Amino acid sequence: MLKILVRLYLVTIVAYAGSIFLIPELILHVFHDRYIAYNQDQARGVQRLIVNQFHLKHRDSWPQVAEALNTDFAPLSIELRRRADLDLNAEEQAHLQAGQYVVRLGEWGYYETALAPLDSEWMVVLRNPPDPADIYLLSWGITVLIGAALLGCLLFWVRPHWRDLQRLKATAQRLGEGNLAERTLISPRSNIGALAKVFDTMAADIECLLTQQRELLNAVSHELRTPLTRLDFGLVLLYDEMPPASRKRLLELVGHVRELDALVLELLSYNRLQNGQGGERVEVALPEFVDSILGSYAEELDGRGVSLEVRAEPDLPRFVLDPRLTARAVQNLIRNAMRYCGQRILLRLSVDAKGACVLTVEDDGIGIPQEERERIFQPFYRLDRSRDRATGGFGLGLAISRRVIEGQGGTLTVGQSALGGAQFRICLPRGR
DSSP, X not given: OHHHHHHHHHHXXXXXXXXXHHHHHHHHHHTHHHHHHHHHHXXXXXXXXXXXXXXXXXXXXXXXXXXXXXXXXXXXXXXXXXXXXXXXXXXHHHHHHTTOOEEEEOGGGOEEEEEEESSSSEEEEXXXXXXXXXXXXHHHHHHHHHHXXXXXXXHHHHHHHHHHHHHHHHHHHXXXXXXXXXXXXXXXXXXXXXXXXXXXXXXXXXXXXXXXXHHHHHHHHHHHHHHHHHHHHHHHHHHTTSXXXXXXXXXXXXXXXXXXXXXXHHHHHHXXXXXXXXXXOEEXXXXXXHHHHHGGXXXXXXXXXXXXXXXXXXXXXXXXXXXXHHHHHHHHHHHHHHHHOSSEEEEEEEEOTTSOEEEEEEESSOOOOGGGTTGGGSTTOOOGGGOSTTTOOOSOHHHHHHHHXXXXXXXEEEEEOTTSSEEEEEEEOOOO
């Protein structure tokens, strides 16, 4: 709020100062004749008094009269000048020829110079001096204080709006974090009460829709698992009773049933993450943590002829993370690399400049096109080359991995690996 307050103050002062300079000039330009007439009336008495003092003396003593009057009328300045020495415009010359006084305006419409004819050759010039420096500074000080008073009034008026907008912002942030029951609780009498009411209605609708979606997904997933399990069990029992020629087909059917069961499990896992059902975060040593994950892949990697290399920076600190969910995310990335690599997978462990844990999984496959790199994290999205069930999976593994990492305040991104394939990069804050 301080930043907005400072900006508002500066805008107010600049606008006020600009108005002081521009508006008087505009008013003087529009009502110039009226200001001239007014100041002529104001200066006429002093000018007549001064002219009479000159006319009481002989023309030869006018310089001494001017000097004496200059002293008596200080700080006003009185000069005796020849008419030919003054830069007079046509209008001023016409007024002087008619025996009238001439006034030249200064700031704010006050006269700066008053000219009065003594005869056809000489004139007396009355000058109004500029304000002293301290008075000038005081005038600007008054301007600043007036601006501050205006700012105080604006602040008094803006503060309730700011408070309610901050509450609206905080509610939106909590809704984004998954707290769907949050509401603004802003009074209908607030100036943004109508906006808050619409926002709360929208939040209630979103909560209702997401709750219904999750309940439906949970119900369908659980209800599907029961008949799938029975079907799997029944098909296995039929294996011994089937003729040898039909057993191969039966095994294929069992594989399809188990694949569908695995998909249901993935759906349940993804739904739990959407509901924010995470695990406990503990402090772990990264090398030992990664070794425990990779141990289950050693036999499969040897069977496929794939080499997996781990490179870790020395003296890595311990990090606080959710070991179960983070392991799930890393397993998905390794499984994805095994599916599309040629012969090599590289896993790196490091710490970035901000002290965050960085884990990258790279392979020497064909990589991922630039335009597809964000889409692969969408649920059920699979690249064209992975439509084959032999390599494709369900399209949920990367979506689950990203949700797991982002749920811990980290990021999961994909880029091009120096090995030629894809590079998945996990970045997790160190935590406490």
